[in-house]
Amino acid sequence: MSTTARRRPGAAPRREARAAGTALVTGASSGIGEALARRFAQLGFDLVLVARGVERLQALAQALRTEQGVRVHVHACDLSVPDAPRALAAALRRARCRVDVLVNNAGVVGWGEFARQTAEQHRAVVELNVGATTQMLAQFLPPMLRRGAGRVLNVASVAAFQPLPRLAAYAASKAYLLALSEALAEELRGSGVTVTTLCPGITATPMLRGAQRGSRGLQRLPPIVIGEADAVAAEGVAACLDGALVCIPGTLNQAAVLAARATPRVLLRRLGSAIVRRFE
Numbered sequence: 001m002s003t004t005a006r007r008r009p010g011a012a013p014r015r016e017a018r019a020a021g022t023a024l025v026t027g028a029s030s031g032i033g034e035a036l037a038r039r040f041a042q043l044g045f046d047l048v049l050v051a052r053g054v055e056r057l058q059a060l061a062q063a064l065r066t067e068q069g070v071r072v073h074v075h076a077c078d079l080s081v082p083d084a085p086r087a088l089a090a091a092l093r094r095a096r097c098r099v100d101v102l103v104n105n106a107g108v109v110g111w112g113e114f115a116r117q118t119a120e121q122h123r124a125v126v127e128l129n130v131g132a133t134t135q136m137l138a139q140f141l142p143p144m145l146r147r148g149a150g151r152v153l154n155v156a157s158v159a160a161f162q163p164l165p166r167l168a169a170y171a172a173s174k175a176y177l178l179a180l181s182e183a184l185a186e187e188l189r190g191s192g193v194t195v196t197t198l199c200p201g202i203t204a205t206p207m208l209r210g211a212q213r214g215s216r217g218l219q220r221l222p223p224i225v226i227g228e229a230d231a232v233a234a235e236g237v238a239a240c241l242d243g244a245l246v247c248i249p250g251t252l253n254q255a256a257v258l259a260a261r262a263t264p265r266v267l268l269r270r271l272g273s274a275i276v277r278r279f280e
C-alpha cells in the first residue's frame with residue numbers, strides 16, 4: 001500500500017502542514033513514538049511530548065532542543081486516566097500552544113490466551129489503546145476543524161486487519177482504531193484536516209523486547225520480519241503530512257495485509273492462531 005499515492009482529495013498541500021507547526025506525540029519516550037518525535041523535529045516541528053515517565057521525556061526534549069533547535073514542551077501523564085486527555089488539552093490552551101499535528105501513538109499489548117490474562121491487563125489495553133485515543137481525538141479535532149487545517153496520525157498495527165487469537169484484545173483495539181480513523185478521514189474530507197492510520201508490523205522497540213523476554217518463539221524471530229522504528233517513523237510522518245489514508249511500512253507487511261484481505265475469515269483465524277502460537 002503506497003504511502004505517497006494516497007493523498008486525500010481534501011488535503012491541504014504539504015507545505016502548509018510543515019510551516020512552523022507543533023506536533024503532539026503520545027508515547028514519545030521510547031520506541032516508535034520517540035522515533036516519530038525525532039522525525040518531526042528533523043522537519044522543523046516544535047513538539048509536545050507525552051508519556052508517563054517524565055525523566056525520559058525531559059532527556060529527549062533536551063536532546064531535540066540542542067540537536068534540532070526546536071521548542072519542546074513536556075507533559076507527563078497517564079493517558080488511560082479518564083480525565084487525562086481533557087486536562088492535557090486544557091494545559092496546552094493555558095500555555096497558548098496550538099497543536100497542528102496530533103500523533104496518537106501510546107499503546108500497550110496484552111500477549112497470551114485471553115482467559116489467562118488478568119482483568120487489569122485487559123483494562124490497560126482498552127483504556128489506553130481505545131479510550132485514551134478516542135478522547136484525544138475528541139479534544140484536539142474540533143480546534144483543528146475550526147482552523148480548517150490539521151493532521152492526525154493514529155498508530156494502529158498490521159494486527160488491525162484480522163482477528164488474532166492470543167493477541168485478541170490488542171488486535172481488536174487496533175481494529176477499532178483503524179475503523180475509527182478511516183471513518184473520520186471520510187467525515188473530514190475537504191475540511192483541511194486529515195487522518196492517517198499507521199500500521200506497523202513487528203518493530204524493534206521496548207514493547208517487542210518485553211514480549212520477547214517471556215517467549216522463546218519471539219526470541220527466534222528472523223531479523224527480516226523485524227522493522228526498525230526509525231524507518232517506520234519516516235514512512236509514517238511522510239504519509240501523515242501527505243494526508244494519506246493508511247500507511248503500512250515495509251513490503252513484507254504490505255504483502256501480509258494483502259494476503260489477509262484475500263483470505264476467507266475462517267482460514268485467517270486458524271492461520272493467525274497457528275502463527276502466534278509459534279511465538280509462545
Ligand SMILES: NC(=O)c1ccc[n+]([C@@H]2O[C@H](COP(=O)([O-])OP(=O)(O)OC[C@H]3O[C@@H](n4cnc5c(N)ncnc54)[C@H](OP(=O)(O)O)[C@@H]3O)[C@@H](O)[C@H]2O)c1
Pocket residue numbers: 026027028029030031032033050051052053054077078079080105106107108109128155156157158199200201202203204205206207208
Ligand atoms: N513494537 C511493535 O512491534 C509494534 C507493532 C505494531 C504497532 N505498534 C504500536 O506502536 C505504538 C508504540 O509502540 P512501541 O512498540 O513503540 O512501544 P513502547 O516502546 O513500549 O512505547 C510505548 C510508549 O507509550 C507510553 N505509554 C505507555 N502507557 C502509557 C499511558 N498509560 N499513558 C501515557 N503514555 C503511555 C510509554 O511511556 P511510559 O511507559 O513512560 O508511559 C512509551 O513512551 C503502540 O501503539 C503499539 O501498539 C508496535
